Amino acid sequence: MEDKNRIKNYTALEEEYSSLKKSKVVVIQVPYDKTATYLKGAVNGPEAIIDASKKMELFDEELNQETYKIGIHTMDPLPVQDLPPEAMIDKVYSSTIELLKAGKFPVLLGGEHSLTIGSIRAFKEAYPDISVLHLDAHYDMRDEYFGSKFNHGCVARRISEICPIIQAGTRSLSKEEKDFLATQANGRIKTVNVYDILEMPLWKDFISRSLSEHVYVSIDLDVFDPSLMPAVGTPEPGGIGWYETLDLLREVSKDKKIVGFDVVELCPIKGQVSSDFLAAKLIYRLLGYIFPTKK
Numbered sequence: 001m002e003d004k005n006r007i008k009n010y011t012a013l014e015e016e017y018s019s020l021k022k023s024k025v026v027v028i029q030v031p032y033d034k035t036a037t038y039l040k041g042a043v044n045g046p047e048a049i050i051d052a053s054k055k056m057e058l059f060d061e062e063l064n065q066e067t068y069k070i071g072i073h074t075m076d077p078l079p080v081q082d083l084p085p086e087a088m089i090d091k092v093y094s095s096t097i098e099l100l101k102a103g104k105f106p107v108l109l110g111g112e113h114s115l116t117i118g119s120i121r122a123f124k125e126a127y128p129d130i131s132v133l134h135l136d137a138h139y140d141m142r143d144e145y146f147g148s149k150f151n152h153g154c155v156a157r158r159i160s161e162i163c164p165i166i167q168a169g170t171r172s173l174s175k176e177e178k179d180f181l182a183t184q185a186n187g188r189i190k191t192v193n194v195y196d197i198l199e200m201p202l203w204k205d206f207i208s209r210s211l212s213e214h215v216y217v218s219i220d221l222d223v224f225d226p227s228l229m230p231a232v233g234t235p236e237p238g239g240i241g242w243y244e245t246l247d248l249l250r251e252v253s254k255d256k257k258i259v260g261f262d263v264v265e266l267c268p269i270k271g272q273v274s275s276d277f278l279a280a281k282l283i284y285r286l287l288g289y290i291f292p293t294k295k
């Protein structure tokens, strides 16, 4: 019989592989969508990922390993739904820094993208050389959006004020963002948009070389093509595919030390579970790349 805790765990792991004490990886759920500007619903993202993860095979067929054996603990969802974004970001920061101090590997589930501002503040403290690999359809470089500097459309701009950021898969931005990026000559912000991906055979190497030793990966699921990932609040045509995303993440995992990541902006569609499942599997595969059980 499944106990209550097990049902709420990412991949529904037994206590042996999911207690906080024994787990290397800790999943932080951030159910929040207060600043969503198009479709709401990302508040339900973390729960949908957890639900889908219970249906996954825990043997990874690409990696020939059982990644869950590193231990994956799932925290209760952060109680942030009714908070203003600044307060949500503070809560994400304090949970993340606590886990980093305990030597854990945080995985954050959104919820909307603004949560990354909180997690990056914590990672910057723990890893001063941190850089961010940001996969997204949108540049998210607005200084302010709908009256807030903490809107999900400003997240990359806020990150760039904390540490270097390289974006990939982007294909939608405002004139203001374009003008802002044109003034950035110091190399703190790099972008490999979808046109670069189509034209640069070595785009993955370029990204990997541009990152520092310690890397945080922030994946807005709308980076994928909407035919593959329709369950997002702000879909954009012409996104990247499953295998090229995995190729990039595999390469970066080999070249650098990924120390944490988030998967955000899942806006579940009732009755359409393939998006939820993609998110759940993406997390598992990326954990497998980061923690190979065989050398």
Ligand SMILES: [Mn+2]
Pocket: 136, 137, 138, 220, 222, 223, 234, 265
């Ligand atoms: Mn986006």
